Amino acid sequence: MIRRKPIITASTDLAVEKRPRPPKERCRPHKWLSEESMRSYAESDGAFELYISKTAEERIRNHALSKKDDVVEVMGFLLGSIYEDGGKTYALVRDVATTDLDATSVSVKFDREGFERLFESMDDSCFNYVIVGWYHSHPGHGCFLSQVDVDTQTKMFSGPYHSALVIDPVNVEIAVFRLKEGSVEERPFAIYWDEYQNPYYGETVMARKKRSEQ
Template sequence: MSKVAEEKMRNHALAHVNERKEVMGLMLGGVYRHNGREYALVRDVVTTDLDATEVSVRFDRDAFEKLFASLDESGFRYIIVGWYHSHPSYGCFLSSTDIQTQRAMFNRSFHSALVIDPVNREIDVFRLRDGRVESRPFAVYWDPYQEPYASKVVRFRKQVKGPETAIP
């Protein structure tokens, strides 16, 4: 997943950590093959207003137009490659409700469910395989078009007791 997508999901969960409310959204990207293996690339995420508690979350029924507008504004040709949600202080796992959601809405081989626990600072990714929940490996990457220092050499200077004593 792109660093931007990971930051959006993490920051969304952290924004509601004091309320202990769950958050959720959709992961957008593409599906690719390499050496005979299929993988999904998460480039961005979208969400909308939520109906949430400490132990449940769903899109607000009156907010689907906003969700669809966010999808239209994504800026690239995407497919929905999964969903994310949080379990504030409960750890990263798929509950029975999460498993039902995954089975009903995200049942393709490339679909993933990312779970964030912003209290314990954990992130894990899951999928259903042969009806069983399994953890799925993932990595976070910088997209060269999103990375602010792409193709530039950047030198940081450390300041010590004033501007005239900068150390390279």
């Protein structure tokens, strides 16, 4: 297999492909949602702006749980694609990229060096993706965006499809946030699985499509 450098697409040169959302029967709410978020999931029409593959979700959860006992924060990028369905865009998270960063229990260093190391760790991937957001953990202090988190979001993840996932492995909680007109809002999301689960699925399907068109 030819290893290609990942292509990190900026929002301005993003070509959004049309693709139906993962079907409802292959989606599930995250088990760590708060009661309120669980309710809004149940009341939703199933058309979310964010879908996270079971594979990516497991990686995030395991990453957070691995540092739970040390009460250390973990951080990484959410990688995937942006699609359009019914005139609305949504993001699919297929994988995550992370590396061990200089973290303490209350802050994750999100600096230049950290970014370079993250990009290096992504060179091992062989599909094209977009950074659709980031995740980090708040071991023991709940899910919210701190002022530093809001600053990070504003500086680095200001696109409408960008999400900030916060996970608390101690209190067993998860929530996704986004910025809307400068203020923080919770973003409902779904976990999806089966054939969409494989991070390389998109590439395989596109290659097949092209062959059959010829």
